[in-house]
Amino acid sequence: MPCPRPIARTAAAVALILGLTMVAMIAVAVAPARGSGPRPSPGLGLSPALGARASHRAPERMVIGHSVQGRPIVAWVLGPSTASRRILVIGVIHGNEPAGLAITRALASRPVPVGVQLWIVPELNPDGVAADTRQNAHGVDLNRNFPYRWQFSGDATFASGPRPASEPETQAAMALVRRIRPAVTVTYHQHMDLVDESTGDHGVARRYAQLAGLAATCLTFLPGEETAWSNHTFPGTTSFVVELPAGPVGPAALARHLRALRAVELGQRSGSATGCDSVTPAL
Numbered sequence: 700m701p702c703p704r705p706i707a708r709t710a711a712a713v714a715l716i717l718g719l720t721m722v723a724m725i726a727v728a729v730a731p732a733r734g735s736g737p738r739p740s741p742g743l744g745l746s747p748a749l750g751a752r753a754s755h756r757a758p759e760r761m762v763i764g765h766s767v768q769g770r771p772i773v774a775w776v777l778g779p780s781t782a783s784r785r786i787l788v789i790g791v792i793h794g795n796e797p798a799g800l801a802i803t804r805a806l807a808s809r810p811v812p813v814g815v816q817l818w819i820v821p822e823l824n825p826d827g828v829a830a831d832t833r834q835n836a837h838g839v840d841l842n843r844n845f846p847y848r849w850q851f852s853g854d855a856t857f858a859s860g861p862r863p864a865s866e867p868e869t870q871a872a873m874a875l876v877r878r879i880r881p882a883v884t885v886t887y888h889q890h891m892d893l894v895d896e897s898t899g900d901h902g903v904a905r906r907y908a909q910l911a912g913l914a915a916t917c918l919t920f921l922p923g924e925e926t927a928w929s930n931h932t933f934p935g936t937t938s939f940v941v942e943l944p945a946g947p948v949g950p951a952a953l954a955r956h957l958r959a960l961r962a963v964e965l966g967q968r969s970g971s972a973t974g975c976d977s978v979t980p981a982l
Contacts, residue, residue, distance in 0.1 A: 764871025794827020799887025891942035899937025902968030917975035
């Protein structure tokens with residue numbers, strides 16, 4: 700016997716509700732939980748304690764001083780001012796040793812680990828870069844002009860300047876270091892093809908050398924150097940020199956140097972803090 704019409708309508712409504720409920724339950728079951736999807740790769744060498752993610756903020760341009768001829772000395776800043784670790788990288792201090800510019804250019808285009816603020820000064824000596832000279836426009840070797848154990852030299856190549864920190868480029872570098880107190884400063888030179896581990900924590904420079912494929916050695920002391928001034932003025936920090944080989948930095952070498960700089964950002968080191976792998980006369 701057919702059901703009365705009201706009962707048939709009720710049964711159809713119940714069936715519809717049950718069907719919709721089943722569809723909703725299936726959708727919830729197959730949908731991924733919030734936050735459980737794939738996460739971005741932490742990137743090369745990022746440790747859980749520091750740099751679990753990378754900051755993709757665009758670099759900020761800052762003028763930190765001017766050269767003898769009035770050219771701006773520019774710093775590019777990546778990472779927040781609240782970062783617990785600051786790194787300074789200087790591409791050129793001697794104008795006729797420009798290979799470090801390729802490294803600073805590439806470095807400015809990649810993200811920095813969380814917890815790190817990176818300061819990049821491509822040209823500390825823009826007049827020397829423009830003129831292709833070691834010295835600044837006053838004829839001073841800036842890496843003999845810093846005030847720690849400064850000695851006067853009138854040598855045409857290694858002129859110290861008339862007094863410690865006499866040059867505006869030196870003053871700009873000193874003011875920046877005093878302002879940001881970098882945990883590590885890396886300065887590029889040419890053409891000795893090595894990493895100088897003689898100042899600061901030798902293990903930091905040694906680790907850089909291992910990853911960059913360069914020899915680690917202690918260069919003999921020279922008066923008026925940036926590294927000696929920085930390490931003496933701010934104990935517990937490390938400023939060291941990377942002497943690139945002659946010529947431009949090729950793609951394979953560039954990748955190695957970027958890997959080494961990431962190790963610096965993350966605080967990696969290797970071996971003794973004070974021992975020298977060897978000793979090499981400085982030029």
